[in-house]
Structures are given as C-alpha cells and as structure tokens.
Amino acid sequence: MLYTDASRKTRLMDTPSFPTEYMGVAEATAASYEVLKASKNLIWTYVIPAAEYDANAARTGSYVLGGDELILNGKGKSYIGYADLALAVIDEIGAQKFIGKPFTAVGE
Template identity: 65%
Template sequence: MDDKQTMVMDTPSFPAGYMGVAKATAESFFELKGRTGVLWTYVSPAGDYDANGARTGKYVLGGDNLILNSKNESYISYADLALAVIDELKNGAFVQKRFTAVGERT
C-alpha cells in the first residue's frame, strides 16, 4: 500500500499475470486482520522476490506500506527474506500485523 492506502495490485502498472495471486493473498491477509482469537503474523514479500539472489544478511523492515531499497526497488532475495522471517519469530515485533522486507542486490 502507499500512503493513500492504495494497494499495489490496484495500480495501472501492476502486471495482469500476477493479479490472481495478488487477490488471493490480499483476501487471506484481510481474513487474518480481522481475527482476534488467533496469533498471526503476515509476511508480504517484496515485488521482486529473487530465488537466486545472494544472502547478504541485511534487510530493511516495513509494515503495511510499500518500501524500496536504495535503488528504488522492491527487491529481496529468498535467503534474506528467510532471515527476516526467522528474526521475526525470535523478536515478535509484528504479532497481529503484516510486515515486509527489502534488501540490496549484490
């Protein structure tokens, strides 16, 4: 989402081929968001979720709003997102919340 609460999938530049996945994940998030009887944390990966990207061990966290790296990209490697998820499991900073993370390309 941006500061006006517009979801990325609702922007004109969003790729049509990803719309089904985007709608399904949004529905699952909104289903959880309304729940109080279960502990949950929702992970929204960056737009460019790179299976072959390097593990840098560094990332920046965000909440509901879209965040970008130093090159203005919504990017993270699988390895760095895995670290962010493990760190969240340890720290519990986003219980009953959504988070995202971005990293730098190497």
Template identity: 45%
Template sequence: MTSIAVVAANGKSGKLIVKEAVDRGFDVTAVVRGDNHTAAQHAIIKDLFDLTADDLKGFDAVVDAFGAWTPDTLPQHSTSLKHLADILSGTQTRLIVVGGAGSLYVDPEHTTQLADTPNFPDSFKPLATAMAKALAELRERKDVRWTYVSPAADFQADGERTGKYQLNGEELTLNAAGESIISYADYAIAIVDEIATGNHIGERISVVRA
C-alpha cells in the same frame, strides 16, 4: 531452544526458512506431504488440511509457507490459512505467514494497493487478489497470534543471501538504491528474526533488501 514447524517446507521459501532456522540453532519440524527434503530435524508427513491442533501443539511458532498458483487452487490461500488459524486458536503459538507483495499499499492513505497500479502484471493479479483476500480475513482474527510478512515486489527465488534487509510496515518501500527487491534467502532471515526477536502480533510487516 526455539521450536518451530514449517508448513509446506519442501517449497522454495519453506526450504530456505528451515535451513536458516536450523543454522541458527532452532528445533525445526518440517510439515510435508511426501518425503522431507529439508534440513529439518523432524518431520510431520501430512497434508496441511489434515493437520490437527495436537499436531501443532507446543511449538513456539508455525510458519505457513503454503502457496497455490493455478486458478482452481487459488482459493486455498484463504482456506488453508483459516484451517491453520483455527487449530492454533487460543494458543500461545505464533502463526507466521509467508505473504505476498501485491497487497502492500502505495499511498499513505492506504487506499491503493500495489496490485491496483497500472504496471502490475496482469498475470499475477489473480494470485495477488487471492492472497489479499486471505490477509483481509486474517486481520479479523483476534484469537490467533499472527504476523503476516510481505516480501518486496521483486521476490527472487535464486537471489543471493546478502544477510541484510530493511524491515517496513504496510506500505511498499524502496531501498536506498530505489529498488523493491529481496531474495528468498534474505527473506528467510527476516522470518527467523521475527520469530526470535520480533513482536509484531496481529500486524503485517514487509521486508526489502537493505
């Protein structure tokens, strides 16, 4: 049985990833700071920054669903990811990161990111910048079996679960309807699929509704 831990499992994406994994027969541990409000069979009640290598020992994968939104906490995208990478360093445990769309490239030369385009909302630029920095730092890690999963540009927390998605790479990709959109529920399917059958080690992948 596949054994995973979901960090920040009480969040919107974390809860759905936990549910998807449990429904698929995974043995799931929720890592939460307070009460466990997920469907996970087990829980580690601990702050992310207090996690140790022993806490995460033996899992097939650890999903990082941590998010920070306020100006004073945005740097934690880098510090939290570094902490998880450090305690998983040299192990066979995969680190699957719930990423952002702002760092997806919009040109084949990979010189312009979505966050750099004129229509990208100013209000989201600080978040996109912080997440892009964390990804750039993660790319330098050769000691961790990481995979960074970017959602589509329109990432809908309450969107429907269609059960279908399209897997892409580093570039922003539109679906057949000309949209860059995915629900949290379909994104959760992609995360669990990557753990179950994917092998994008040391890569950033992206998903859009099919």
C-alpha cells in the same frame, strides 16, 4: 498486501503497472490477509514479500523492514532475495515486533 503509500488508499495490486500475471495470487493473498485481520482467536504475523523477489539471489544477511507500505532499497527498488526474506521471517519469530500486523522487507 502492499499499499503504495502511507495514505493506504491504493493497493499496489490496483495500480495500472501491476503485472496481470500476478493478479490471481495478489487477490488470494489480499483475501487471506483480510481473514486474518478479522480473526479474534489467532496469533498471527503476515509477511508481505517485496514487489520483486529473487530465488537465485545470494544471501546478504541485510534487509530493511517496513509495515504494509511499499518500501524501496537504496537502488529505488522493492526487491529482496529469498534467503534474505527467510532471514527476515526467522528474525521476526524471535523479535515478535509484528504480532497481529503485516510486515515487508527489502534487501539490496
């Protein structure tokens, strides 16, 4: 679940421009995140995709990480290709910087 800014007062899914066709998935993933946060006996990391992710994008091998706040790439978009998101997840498995925390990633 992405927040619109550091105040963490507004979730991206609660903004007027959030696509209604994605609301069901957004609500379900937000609920699963809350379950993870409340868990005491699990080691977890929660991956939050960029607002737009592209199954057909070529792998660039480049991405920028963030926490649970909306981040934008150099073109002002919250965008990542599936291959680069997968790479970010694999890299996190090795780095373990987000144990017990959410993270997001954007690519160019």
